[in-house]
Amino acid sequence: MKRWLPSPWLSLGIFGGWVLLARSTGAGTLLLGAALAVVMPLLARPLRPQPGPLRHLGVLARLILRVGRDVLRSALQVGRRVLRARRQPPRSAFVVVPLTLRNEHALAALAMITAVIPGTVWCELAPDRSALLLHVFDLDDEAHFLAHFSADYEQPLKEIFE
Incomplete structure (x- = not known):
């Protein structure tokens, strides 16, 4: 079959x-x-690539819920910022995110996560996969954003795929 x-x-x-x-x-x-x-x-x-190893299904379930929460939260924030753009324009910025992920399946999942979250765009991955260039629609604090990105997305993906 x-x-x-x-x-x-x-x-x-x-x-x-x-x-x-x-x-x-x-x-x-x-x-x-x-x-x-x-x-x-x-x-x-x-x-088609070979399927990646999935470990720690509980971590995967929490990651899916976290991404869903962040999609809703981000959509509301982007909507508010667009409506207030004349009075207070958003602070867009390009952010270089250092990566410790190396697994191709984990990087693909990270690309999908970044694509579905309103206000973030995956722009470029360094050839050695050590850094990621993101465009962020409204960036208050780069250090906080980097810490959030690493803790909420990169670390769970490392647990799941590596």
């Missing part, structure tokens, strides 16, 4: 997406969707 469907969930998503995009449940649409659902994951198999 794994030989023909290396990623069953991906195949199901491709099939469902094809049917939704085609807006038809005709035999031709279903047949072409099924063919794509089998062929595309097979062609993409060499591009």
Whole structure:
């Protein structure tokens, strides 16, 4: 089974997406969707990285809850700052965050976390993975931001992946 469907969930998503995009449940649409659902994951198999080791599932659950809390909190803060931008403009800044993470899966997770939190943008990763350049929409205290970023995101990811 794994030989023909290396990623069953991906195949199901491709099939469902094809049917939704085609807006038809005709035999031709279903047949072409099924063919794509089998062929595309097979062609993409060499591009997929090996799954990363997940340790400490309790830490992972806390990290997910923390990111959810920070997304809501950040969205409210960014919204307030946008509404008050004429009277008091935000203090945007680029911040260099020193990293101790080296695992590629942990760095990918950190990139996703940074992308979903309003007000932060991942700009650049140093070639040796020792530092990360972030753009922060409204930065009050750089030292506090760095401590928060390291403690809330980097340390749990190290526990989970390294």
